[in-house]
Amino acid sequence: MDDQNKNLILATALSFAVILVWFLLFPPPEQPAVDPNAPVATTDVTQPVASATTTQTSTEVTPAAGDASEEVDAPRVAIETDRVNGSISLLGGRIDDLKLADYRETLDDGSPIVTFLAPKGEPNAFYALYGWAPGAGLNVDAVPGANTIWSVDSGDKLTASTPVTLKWDNGSGLIFRRTISIDKDYMFTVQQAVENTGAGAVSLAPYGILARHGEPADMKNFFVLHEGLVGMADGELSEIDYDDVTDYEYDPREGAKAEVTQVSEGGWIGFTDHFWMATLIPSQASAFKSVVKYDDRRDIYQTEAVMPTLTVAAGASASVDSQLFAGAKEWATIKAYENEGGVTGFLDSIDWGWFFFLTKPIFAVLHWLNGVIGNMGWSIIALTLLIKALVFPLAYKSYASMAKMKELQPQMEKLKEAAGDDRQKVQQSMMELYKKEKVNPASGCLPILIQIPIFFSLYKVIFVTLELRHAPWLGWITDLSAPDPSSILNLFGLLPFATPEPGSLFFIFSLGILPILLGISMWIQQKLNPAPTDATQAMIFAWMPWVFMFMLGSFASGLVLYWITNNVITFTQQYLIMRSHGYKPDVFGNIRKSFAKKMKSDDG
Structure with a gap:
């Protein structure tokens, strides 16, 4: 199977995964049929004896219900x-x-x-x-x-x-x-x-x-x-x-x-x-x-x-x-x-869910932090700092390896130029380079793999626990269990238009301040990572921050706040680690180059 077909299959699979996740997270609402005037149920049940009293009996008994449809105006x-x-x-x-x-x-x-x-x-x-x-x-x-x-x-x-x-x-x-x-x-x-x-x-x-x-x-x-x-x-x-x-x-x-x-x-x-x-x-x-x-x-x-x-x-x-x-x-x-x-x-x-071994301790710590700080929003930020500190030893090697990968970018470009269209030769040359320099190209996935269960567990905690209901953070965020109420559609309150209701079509595009900050933080943080050598994968990764911005825009503000904080801390850690290994990332230079490259391609 050639690389073009592989890329097509990869892109199709990822697109299908995004659509599947979207429908799982945002299923169409079902309206239950409720009869408010329904009478109380008759309780005609039979009780097999399991006596724990001083006198045991083998008699079967039946709870009495009476006329359940009878209406009585009782005191x-x-x-x-x-x-x-x-x-x-x-x-x-x-x-x-x-x-x-x-x-x-x-x-x-x-x-x-x-x-x-x-x-x-x-x-x-x-x-x-x-x-x-x-x-x-x-x-x-x-x-x-x-x-x-x-x-x-x-x-x-x-x-x-x-x-x-x-x-x-x-x-x-x-x-x-x-x-x-x-x-x-x-x-x-x-x-x-x-x-x-x-x-x-x-x-x-x-x-x-x-x-x-x-x-x-x-x-x-x-x-x-x-x-x-x-x-x-x-x-x-x-x-x-x-x-x-x-x-x-x-x-x-x-x-x-x-x-x-x-x-x-x-x-x-x-x-x-x-x-x-x-x-x-x-x-x-x-x-x-x-x-x-x-x-x-x-x-x-x-x-x-x-x-x-x-x-x-x-x-x-x-x-x-x-x-x-x-x-x-x-x-x-x-x-x-x-x-x-x-x-x-x-x-x-x-409902602690499948990751109860994570959700229970995470909420216990969050509850304790809220007792100390007195604000759930700042407690989420403090919890994120704590989690990042705990997983830092695992992330350190990953960030160090990614710094090395950045250093190898010029050599990788030369290998691609030397091999021309021979993709198999490119892959073999790169693997030899990785082996020589003792770099693991898959190590960059480690922080993401660590984050997935933690992210889902925190999402579960924020969504299911009562303590986040109607819990304010600051300013316009008055309920951390609800989506960001601000909207780009009314210029964040400057225009006299109401924010679209959750569940409506326009709500998907009603990006608030927090979701926009999330997309920007993901995009900037991504600039520290080595770009994928495959063009299709590079395109998918380039779109990922903006896809997440829209997908998470309807999520609880507390979860988006966690993700932004996580991105900022990750960026800071990775930047400092890369500098400590001799690589000085020019993040904003990369951003300027990406804009210039896009403008050039548009003109072409």
């Missing part, structure tokens, strides 16, 4: 803490109204605070409910379910210091109480208790349910981010997309498309959004049944945690504690729940 109990507010409905004792006081929808003045949980009948209904599954000798009406009307036994408002207890008497010898408390952040503790005042023993099992009506309206549908169901079972993390749940086989025992997992200990199950999460957390030392299901008749997703069956003798009582996390995915908060609260693997609920 509510207020929730008020420093970080959340909302209410609990006495219909089923549902935690179905929760707002996150520390977070607003947008950066606009007067923007409403984030609404996370919403009751049935409202758009994007999403709520938690608890109940008891009846065992032997009990029917559905004997246990509280989704539509049971509870009364307040104690407490008129749920706060971080005052729990609320709800009560329901079935009129047949069983009295149920549910005590709900909340800490200073986002963790609810739900104690479900039953008192048997009847004449015989009863079997029943407590459960918790998270029900979500349709997919979230604000889903990103971005390949780098997991949004959907997330859970831990016996130390193993599972991340399940919504469309995967809809593909489940119908399970007649569960009454819906479902997948059931028996968890021995150390598990939880719930839903994760970009920045928020709701998770059912049974006792970490207890077994439970984890259920993921989809009711395609009502377009409702559910996660369920069905705890072990209890056998309660006449005159006895029993209770089970579980937890509900409902709030923001703050790294420090979730980390504390794992380390101090004992929730197994809870920090993995944040």
